[in-house]
Amino acid sequence: MSATTMPDNAETQARLLSEALPFMQKYENKTVVVKYGGHAMGDTDLGQAFARDIALLKQSGVNPIVVHGGGPQIGRMLSQMGIESRFEGGLRVTDAETVRIVEMVLAGSINKEIVAMINAEGEWAIGLCGKDGNMVFAEKAKKTVLDAESNIERVLDLGFVGEPVEVDRTLLDLLARSEMIPVIAPVAPGRDGATYNINADTFAGAIAGALEASRLLFLTDVPGVLDKNKELIKELTVADAKALIRDGTISGGMIPKVETCIEALERGVEGVVILNGKTRHAVLLELLTEHGAGTLLVP
Numbered sequence: 001m002s003a004t005t006m007p008d009n010a011e012t013q014a015r016l017l018s019e020a021l022p023f024m025q026k027y028e029n030k031t032v033v034v035k036y037g038g039h040a041m042g043d044t045d046l047g048q049a050f051a052r053d054i055a056l057l058k059q060s061g062v063n064p065i066v067v068h069g070g071g072p073q074i075g076r077m078l079s080q081m082g083i084e085s086r087f088e089g090g091l092r093v094t095d096a097e098t099v100r101i102v103e104m105v106l107a108g109s110i111n112k113e114i115v116a117m118i119n120a121e122g123e124w125a126i127g128l129c130g131k132d133g134n135m136v137f138a139e140k141a142k143k144t145v146l147d148a149e150s151n152i153e154r155v156l157d158l159g160f161v162g163e164p165v166e167v168d169r170t171l172l173d174l175l176a177r178s179e180m181i182p183v184i185a186p187v188a189p190g191r192d193g194a195t196y197n198i199n200a201d202t203f204a205g206a207i208a209g210a211l212e213a214s215r216l217l218f219l220t221d222v223p224g225v226l227d228k229n230k231e232l233i234k235e236l237t238v239a240d241a242k243a244l245i246r247d248g249t250i251s252g253g254m255i256p257k258v259e260t261c262i263e264a265l266e267r268g269v270e271g272v273v274i275l276n277g278k279t280r281h282a283v284l285l286e287l288l289t290e291h292g293a294g295t296l297l298v299p
């Protein structure tokens with residue numbers, strides 16, 4: 001390194017540190033729920049950067065909780081088994097055989113991959129799903145969609161798709177006081193004895209709401225919510241979000257994400273952001289810099 005580049009570098013580092021430290025203090029002992037979407041996964045280098053961010057948050061005194069998805073990975077497994085994926089209103093229609101595969105992929109392979117990546121960063125991650133410690137109970141989802149032609153609301157039968165109806169924070173409170181970082185798969189039992197497949201965004205929202213989290217971050221594969229011209233909307237009000245769902249600008253997997261953001265705001269989660277998980281260190285950039293990234297949902 002030459003003598004001229006050294007001071008510049010040091011100055012940049014000092015500026016970054018002086019910017020980050022107040023944010024680190026702000027989040028000390030606070031809960032940050034990070035939803036790690038299936039579309040943001042898959043690249044080893046990005047995965048390691050994500051795991052490092054989570055490890056660093058824990059080391060800085062923050063209480064990070066990871067809720068992960070795995071929609072594309074479930075889709076690939078189903079197609080290998082000759083089962084076609086079908087979605088309605090952004091949710092996977094889930095019959096009895098599909099829910100078994102969903103649980104295997106989410107709570108089995110993906111969950112353990114994320115745990116291993118965080119542990120490789122020197123931390124103690126623990127893989128869980130809603131069944132562990134009676135953490136989450138679900139009921140069959142009662143999702144409705146508006147029929148565009150008749151303008152009448154239609155109830156969807158999505159099979160074993162659930163909505164979280166009870167969240168018991170006992171286990172998560174215990175883990176927050178420990179060295180452990182919970183990594184949670186969005187599968188939960190019903191009081192009826194069935195296993196339910198829950199959209200990971202919805203699940204993350206329920207966890208964030210029950211824990212009164214300071215931040216709920218959704219890591220996906222787009223920069224945030226995009227408008228009709230595919231431009232990033234940096235700040236989105238609840239009213240505008242609802243209008244964009246109605247007119248179809250927000251569609252597919254972005255619907256449960258935005259609906260969850262709205263519910264999380266209503267439950268008192270302070271900051272709800274949708275951002276690009278394909279940006280290296282997206283979590284640290286969002287939490288520890290002035291500018292943040294992605295779409296911030298505001299009341």
Ligand SMILES: Nc1ncnc2c1ncn2[C@@H]1O[C@H](COP(=O)(O)OP(=O)(O)O)[C@@H](O)[C@H]1O
Nearest residue numbers: 037038039220221222225226249250251253254
């Ligand atoms: N208005 C919109 N802005 C951004 N993405 C949108 C919008 N409407 C639909 N989408 C889709 O939502 C996807 C993100 O949701 P999803 O596929 O469920 O991702 P994840 O696996 O991260 O949860 C984007 O890749 C994009 O195709």
Ligand SMILES: CC(=O)N[C@@H](CCC(=O)OP(=O)(O)O)C(=O)O
Nearest residue numbers: 038069070071091092198199200
């Ligand atoms: C009911 C429902 O749709 N469940 C989702 C659960 C996984 C998920 O949500 O994964 P992403 O976050 O990667 O989309 C599914 O079966 O695909």
